Amino acid sequence: MKVLKFGGTSVANAQNIKLVLAIVSDKAREEKLIVVVSAFSKITDLLQLASQKAAAGDESFKDILAEIEKKHLDALKELIPVSEQSSLLSHIKRIVNHLETLLDGCYLLGELSSRTSDTILSFGELLSSYIIAEALKQNLKNSSYKDSRELIKTNNHFGKAIVNFDVSNELIVDFFASNENQVVVMPGFIAASLDGINTTLGRGGSDYTAAILAGALDASDLEIWTDVNGMFTANPKIVKQAQPIAYISYQEAMELSHFGAKVLYPPTIQPVLRKNIPILIKNTFEPAAEGTYISNQVFTQSNPVKGITHIDAITLITLEGSGMIGVSGSSKRLFEVLSNKNINVIFITQASSEHSICIGILNSDADVAEEAINKAFEVEILQNKIEPCIVEKNLCIIALVGENMKNHQGLSGRMFSTLGKNNVNIRAIAQGASERNISAVINERDVKKALNSLHENFFEENTKQLNLFVMGVGNVGEKFIEQIHQQKKFLKDNLKINLRVIALSNSRKMYFDEDGISLKDWQFALETGELADKEQFINNVKQLNLRNSIFVDITANESVSKTYEQFLKRNIAVVTCNKIACASEYDNYKKLKKLSQQFNAPFLFETNVGAGLPIIDTVKNLVASGDKVNKIQAVLSGSLNFIFNNFDENNTFHNVVKEAGVQGFTEPDPKIDLSGIDVARKILILIRESGYKMEIDEITNESFMPAECLDTTSNEAFFESLQTHAAHFETIYKEALSKESRLKYVAQFENGKANVGLRFIPKDHPFYNLEGKDNIVLFFTDRYVDQPLLIKGAGAGAAVTASGIFADVIRIGNI
Structure with missing residues (x-):
């Protein structure tokens, strides 16, 4: 016998239910099946909302009830032939009328007890299982319906009842021993106490129902059908690169499900673990996909980490003080307080000094826990032996999970190093002796970054x-x-x-x-x-x-x-x-x-x-290696070099500057280049990167531009002024010709002083043959004394500048 469980999204509507029926019909050819179904998607939430509104005196609960009724009637009408709908529609109406009576009671009394809540929430599974069972009978006559409340018995802990396995297993075995149907459809999540009162097994409890049945009957396997291709290496909604896990052990699956892997309800594994019944998680919408196979076998692989997961909405409570050091029973008192308040502790860590103990609980329990702990340690707090507990809300627990992690060194360091590089602050750390799980508490706002960073490091081939x-x-x-x-x-x-x-x-x-x-x-x-x-x-x-x-x-x-x-x-x-x-x-x-x-x-x-020239990087390497920069000579403006290389008797200064702008060599405001401020900034940056302290106003800027040109307030006015002062620029050009020199705008640093300005460069100087938009830099250092370190190449233009930016981005990628 095989047990199949279908989740809420698998039975969300008639279209999805048809897929479920096809899967069940196909598998029923091979062996007997038990089919456990959840409520239609979102119905349990609607039932909870309706009950809360009714208890609060809000009549809008009737609108929610009408919506619930419509969803189920619509599904039934699409799944069942018209000729057979009448009695079934009447049955659905009777169930809904019963639900309405309960909600009216909540409305009139103005309260919602946990017992009533369980009964109201049970209607989701009762309705879905009835409709699916009747739909299955249309094609598979040898099928039936069985109410889980008749077989699964619990205590009266409403909301998350504890199963009485002795009684339940006996009832389950007796029923199926005499049942001859090929397929039995049963509602998940719901059960009943020994005295017949409705109870529930906790949100997600349909998985648990299926596991209880599988364990009692020694099923060949348990199949959990959901809307994803198995358990993933991380939550695929947060980590787009998450991958399905093909094989995983019971212990690993428990760890992952406990830490938020939503495809499996944590208690599910216990009933099948004892019997070594494998669990297969499959996708209703991609039934051919491999899914995840869970068993007692530990599968060896190169990556010891099976998954990365998290729990949201965590509060960290820290109890600390010198009065805890060497005092036995402090931890016992703390956990006793929490147990008495029915508060589940998710995370625990304590330093060897015994000065503090830190626990993680759900945000919803934080206020009750704080009050109870402070009251329990009231005497020690008044005596200043223990501080009032420190409460930090809106945190998250992230965890690496893997059975083979204990056999690999350095995983903790790798985990924390990855988080540290991404500036994710770790508030607390816990790791059990089994090393199957390494947990850390972080701020909720960093969850996405943390999960993606860790997944990238452990699962994405170092991409x-x-x-x-x-x-x-x-x-x-x-x-x-x-x-x-x-x-x-x-x-x-x-x-x-x-x-x-x-x-x-x-x-x-x-x-x-x-x-x-x-x-x-x-x-x-x-x-x-x-x-x-x-x-x-x-x-x-x-x-x-x-x-x-x-x-x-x-x-x-x-x-x-x-x-x-x-x-x-x-x-x-x-x-x-x-x-x-x-x-x-x-x-x-x-x-x-x-x-x-x-x-x-x-x-x-x-x-x-x-x-795009590697000038700054070169300076950094010189300084890092212990060299000292003593002198810098440079032509650092590709735009000015282009301008003065093309300015001659055939090309006016105005026209050449215009052309430099068209080709993208100058800044949008060309005065930035021509004023010398751009060059001054560049030499200043090189000076600072060389290890010297200097401000921009300490650099002598010997401008060759008329003041009227630099005082213009628009590019149009600036270019007009260049034409007005054309004779000024021609005079400079002719002087360079007379000296058999070329014009270069040069930046220099030496003996703690720096200057920029237009220079007449003779033929024997390295700058003389600098063509086009090229830059050149000469570094004179302790190591490069007689022959300076020279860097030369294109120093302006959109493509080369973009390539320099691109190179910086790649540098970051290689860090």
């Missing part, structure tokens, strides 16, 4: 998912997204980096997609987004709280640069080509670097100097 929030999608931003789209598959296959763009924003619109924006049509998605709002953008990033989050700033906006601190403090990495933050006050620059270290959030800005 690291990076979640990008991109602000600024102009020329550089477009190239950046284009490069991600082009390289996405390569990165995943070769570097095990899974890049997802979660948000995009320009000055007008912003768009978020937690599952990742499709980069094929991102422009359309952005245009359909909401109005751009910097503060709301930041709040959205924080609320999503995704693992490996990276804020990518591709603007030149000062206000955006001031948001980095908020991101870094939330363990969100920052990648930026915006120079303003690193060239701001030295204290702010150092604070951002310190926050990066403190919150384990990378702060990378390679493109601040030299676009």
Whole structure:
């Protein structure tokens, strides 16, 4: 004999019930079956709500009752031929009328006892099982219905009754010994006390009903049919990459179900564990899927962790004080208090010092527990030997589960290291001697990040998912997204980096997609987004709280640069080509670097100097290896180099600057480049990265631009002023010709002083042949004395700047 249980979603409506009937009919050809069914999906919730409203004097319970009745009548009408509906509809009406009488009683009395609640909640399974049994008889004549209350007997602990197995097993065996039907349909969840009063086995108790029957009858196996392909490595609603578990032991399944694996009610395993009856979890909607096979066998595999799971809505209560040290019985008193209040302890940890003991309970029990504990230890609290208990609500327990974890070293360290890297604060830790479970208490807001981070580390072949929030999608931003789209598959296959763009924003619109924006049509998605709002953008990033989050700033906006601190403090990495933050006050620059270290959030800005050239990275490596930078000479503006390389007697200064803007070499406001402030910022950043303290106003800026040009307030006015002062620029050009030199805008640092300005470069200088938009940097250090370390290459342009930003993102992926 085989026992099949179908959950609420499997019997949610007539369409789903037809799938159930097909599965049952197919399996009934091979052997006898017991089919245990839950209430229709959401019906138990509606029954509970109706009873609560009735007891509260709210007449809207009648509307809920009407909805319940309609759902069942609609299902019956679709499943049963019209010619046979009359008597069945009358039976459903009688059941509903009985339910209405009970609800009216609650309404009139203004109360809802636990005993009445159990009776009301039982109607969900009574209705569903009756309809399904009658529908099954249409195709399988050798089938019948049996009320579980006649076979499963319990005590009078309403809400979660304790089964009397001696009596129940005898009744079950006697009934099925004389039953000749091929299939028997029974309601799950409900039972009755020895004196015939309705009881329930706890929410999710239909699984338990099936297990009780299987255990009593030594069934060949127990099949739990649900809406997922078995037990998963994590909750697939939270962890999209979660995978079904093919084989798992009873003990592992118990651990996972206890810690929130919703496909299996925790007590289910006990009745079949004693008899070594395997459990198979299957998907009603994909019956061909393999599912999860649960047995007493421990299956060896390379990964010792079988699953990662969690329990929400946890409160941590800590009792501490010197009066507990060396005093026997403190723990006993604490747990006795909780037991007397019928409060279940989910988590326990105590340090060897005995100074404190920490327990985890459900949020709903927190207030009662706090009051009871403080009262029980009232004398010690008044004597200052023990502190009033500390209560921390809205927490969550996460757990690694695996039978073979005890045979592998370093799993705890790996778990906590992964959480630490993602700035998930651990409030408490527990691990049993069996090492089958490692549990940690964290804040509820970090659950999604924690589960995804751990799953990525333990189950996804070391693939690291990076979640990008991109602000600024102009020329550089477009190239950046284009490069991600082009390289996405390569990165995943070769570097095990899974890049997802979660948000995009320009000055007008912003768009978020937690599952990742499709980069094929991102422009359309952005245009359909909401109005751009910097503060709301930041709040959205924080609320999503995704693992490996990276804020990518591709603007030149000062206000955006001031948001980095908020991101870094939330363990969100920052990648930026915006120079303003690193060239701001030295204290702010150092604070951002310190926050990066403190919150384990990378702060990378390679493109601040030299676009895609590895200039900043080189300086960091020099300093880290013990070298000292003594002097820097550089041409750091690709736009200015382009301008002066193309400015001659055939091309006016005005026209060349215009062309530099068209090609994307200058900032949106070209005065930033031509004033020298951009170069000053770049040399300042190199100076600071070299280990020196300097402010921007300490750099001498020898401007070659007329003041009237720099004082303009619009780009249009600026370009007009370039034409007005054309003779000024021609004079500079002619002077360079007369000296057989070329014009280069040079930045220099030496002996603690720095300057930027236009220089006449002779033919024998390394800068003379610098072409196009190239940058060049010479580092003179303790190791590079006579021949400086030279870095040269394209230092401007959307593509190379985007590639530098991309490289910083990949660096984070490789950390």
